[in-house]
Amino acid sequence: MPGLYFEEFEPGAVIEHQTRRTVTETDNVLFSTLTLNLAPLHLDAEYSKNSIHGQRLVNSLFILGLVSGITVPDTTQGTTLGNLGFQEVKFPNPVFHGDTIHVRTEIVSKRESKSRTDSGIVIFRHYGLNQRDEIVCDATRAGLMLKRSAAEQPAHA
Numbered sequence: 360m361p362g363l364y365f366e367e368f369e370p371g372a373v374i375e376h377q378t379r380r381t382v383t384e385t386d387n388v389l390f391s392t393l394t395l396n397l398a399p400l401h402l403d404a405e406y407s408k409n410s411i412h413g414q415r416l417v418n419s420l421f422i423l424g425l426v427s428g429i430t431v432p433d434t435t436q437g438t439t440l441g442n443l444g445f446q447e448v449k450f451p452n453p454v455f456h457g458d459t460i461h462v463r464t465e466i467v468s469k470r471e472s473k474s475r476t477d478s479g480i481v482i483f484r485h486y487g488l489n490q491r492d493e494i495v496c497d498a499t500r501a502g503l504m505l506k507r508s509a510a511e512q513p514a515h516a
Contacts (some may be wrong), residue, residue: 362438426487479510
């Protein structure tokens with residue numbers, strides 16, 4: 360698996376994720392309707408013409424999921440034991456249909472788990488940026504990350 364083990368994360372390190380994703384109208388409409396967020400700012404083009412942005416906004420929870428997902432192959436794929444939660448999430452700029460999102464991750468800190476010997480907790484700060492490098496999502500989260508030594512232990516029969 361391409362993810363990093365607890366020991367491989369260094370506070371202060373920055374990962375520029377290579378995966379980029381252009382957000383489409385279909386993404387926004389499907390996500391909003393599947394999650395029953397029927398806000399006209401996401402779904403109604405005529406209504407949104409009179410909003411402060413003059414057009415529909417992409418659902419912020421879709422953006423949070425996209426930003427988090429883009430980070431997985433480079434950070435946690437196959438090496439995480441779980442997402443412990445988001446401490447803070449901000450959306451300082453809107454996302455519109457056709458915007459292309461890329462992500463930068465900073466490793467804020469890490470510590471040994473107090474209750475588990477096979478893992479530690481890493482604090483990640485994920486920045487989702489649009490094609491103009493404007494921050495559209497700023498999310499800080501904690502992940503429970505597997506230690507390499509635990510991964511190398513033989514499975515119990």
